[in-house]
Amino acid sequence: MARIKLSCERGRSIELDTARTALGCIDFQADFVLPEGRAGALGLPIEVLLAALPAAQRALSAAREAGMFVFFTRECYAPDLSDLNAFRRQYDVAIGSPGPLGRFLVKGERGTEVIADMRPRDGEPVIDKAGFSAFHQTTLDTVLRVRGIDTLLLMGYTTQCCVASTLRQAVDLGYACILLADACAAYDPADHEATVRVMYSEGDNFGWVSDSQRLADASQSIEH
Template identity: 40%
Template sequence: MTVTVDADPGPFELDVATTALVIIDMQRDFCEPGGFGETLGNDVSLLRGVIPPLQRVLAAARALGMTVVHTREGHVPDLSDCPPAKLHRGSPSLRIGDPGPKGRILVRGEYGHDIVDELAPVEGELVVDKPGKGSFHGTSFGAELAARGITRLVVTGVTTEVCVHTTVREANDRGYECLVLSDCVGSYFPEFQRVGLAMIAAQGGIFGWVAPSAALLTALPVTALEGTPS
């Protein structure tokens, strides 16, 4: 089943069978109070607006049987996969690995490392744990996509200018065509959100395409939208 999405800089065609919905780092440590995002001085409420439109897209993807991949940024308990440049950057109130309100900050297996309840994976959906910003580095992400014959990605999640951008750039270099849903990605900085999206679609789509989630949902079969959250 092939559909065409009205996007910037032009129409984006996708075959549901060879397209994956990628949900990047919608974790409690980034999206809820007490997590790593807040220790860096950020207003985590700015990321909460991503959740309702992303719920609708996720429901439609599930109804169509589309491949869904969730990623989580975080580290093994001894932090051996966390480089010093990342561990010691800035002046957060809590650093990676420190005990926090949701467990050790950005450590795999801790409550804060997991995905928010509203977007929790269901059985059969891939969950890729990554030590860095990009989804390909140090993970099985690329191999999992290849095994499923995926050629196009619908990219969502947080943050727009960091993990989303890094993943889209990595994907672009590997030959994947990416559609970024503008209201399903978020940043702690409104200006970074605006510029980050503009950079993706600039110069005829130098890294990919950008569209609001409504454009994708409009293009999908009506039956796929039945029962999606309103």
């Protein structure tokens, strides 16, 4: 067991037990960020997401070096879309539509896969979720609790959607959450900034905000 002190925004900090802390890598999927993916083909500003990748890689390396549990998530649905809820079935017509890397957000398609720059290692689970939150109808809560995890570091795409949805549900489930802000991104930077700002609302109601460099610096303090 090792303990590290992670410096956070606004003069705050949090002490982490590395054995009880997990890094959640949220939806680093090809269709969201690669030039050959759906977002790139549609002309969305993927460069904003790509710019966060070095920080995400730094955080991933630091978490692994510190011996933290790491998990990945993918938003994806059954080929027949039977697990797509009624609201999104009616209003989100993109899901299941053809794209350059296969049907959008459908299990087994190339566009749904985690990108090579963030490839999971053996023993790092990939949680498939039919929704925004990584806890929505998944085994993630059980996966974490059987390991004694009580604190989550979160990063990924997009900040205001799947990252924030996961963080909010995690807080309701009793996890302490730290958003690694530089390792998250949204196509509209204003959405990213608004999500970070909400973290500070009502007396830091949703947890802590830090970044990949401070995590890397903290992990270096561990004696191996």
